[in-house]
Amino acid sequence: MKTHRINFTLNGEKVSIEVEPSDVLLDTLRGRLGIKSPKVGCDRGDCGTCTVLMNGRTIRSCLALAVEADGADLVTLEGANTRKWTQKLQVKFHEKNSFQCGFCAPGVILSATELLEKNSKPTIHDIKEAVAGNLCRCTGYEPIIEAIAETAKGK
């Protein structure tokens, strides 16, 4: 198959690689670029653990072809500390013991980052809706929702 040269920004740095049409973005990030925060979970868009920011919006990197990243601005948790809310969220998640195994954490943090960037005064309904696509099997969501609510309130 014909390979494609793609150029994009990854966590603020320029990247230029050759990809095959069938390469999945998640696999390319993890396998070739050493970006391990997005995880392989359900691998079909349901669980949210592969979440990355593409042009400022959360997407499922398991459902994107690598070739689609051409020209995009990609941010993964590794590079998200430049976003306004990410570190504040991380501190609060830590304080609230929001995660146990941590497998969902990168996706949850990025989904919460996107939420607060768009809406800095979310209701509990908004928060639940924002993380509804990030499955957590450990903590039952309550400490995750509380941490996001308190981060927004600046507590």
Added chain:
Amino acid sequence: MPITAEFEYVKPKDMDEALHVFSLYREKARALAGGTDLVVHLKEGLAKPEVVVDLKGLPELGGLALNGDVLRIGALVTFSDLIESPLVKAKFPLLLESALTVASTGVRNRATVAGNICSAVPSADSAPALAVYEAVVLVRGLKGERRVPVAAWFTGPKKTALAPDEIVTAVELKLPAKKHAGCYMKLSRYEGEDLAQGGIAVLAFADNTYRVAFCALGPKPARCPKTELVLNGNKLSEKLLEKAADAILQEVSPISDIRSSKEYRLHMTRVMLGRALQAAVARLFGKGPKYGTENIA
């Protein structure tokens, strides 16, 4: 999971180039917009195209705008675009309400309305709203453009009226002239991200006429003309709701599957129709639940 199938990838720079690829490859070409269905199908071997045609380089497929009383939703418009549009919120709140029930934010940021109706699964959340707004699907091939009413769009489970050498360019919705309000009632196993066990959309008009459509309660999303006939010309009453519920059971044909039994779907069809009608009529008079909240069946 890697994709084991091999295919070429093209990203046409103009419409003519795109249409030539589809004309040449026909069934062996697959359109890529949000990819939230296509990539799953590629991984699972359900789609085996020779070429994947990325439509995101075609500016004429973008755009969400009201021209006169017609809302044009370009084929690349995502569910998040709909949800964030003040225009949609103000003029087509039922569309907003149904968009909010689609999957999750991370999926809605990529998934398109056009893709939803091209995938044409029986549970397509956008379909009942499009049906009651009497949407028209604009498709284009080398031979020209066709306008397909959404009522003729779905031809079976995962089947549509789209020819193999055509692509969808936009979906158009006409703003109803009469005063109206709507409701999309979705039944799912839990609030949040789930496919519909059943969905019913209602538009209620100030002159006591109604439009009703469903998804996931039959092999394809559809309008309910018999139910509308029972309702039309009448004010809502408990008796009328009973009659309408009897009528809609003649129009749905749900199956038992992993999400629900047939019997439960039939029972909930009655319940959802009643709740959707009551919510729509309440909204008509400025009451009822706010669009997009607290009205999950």
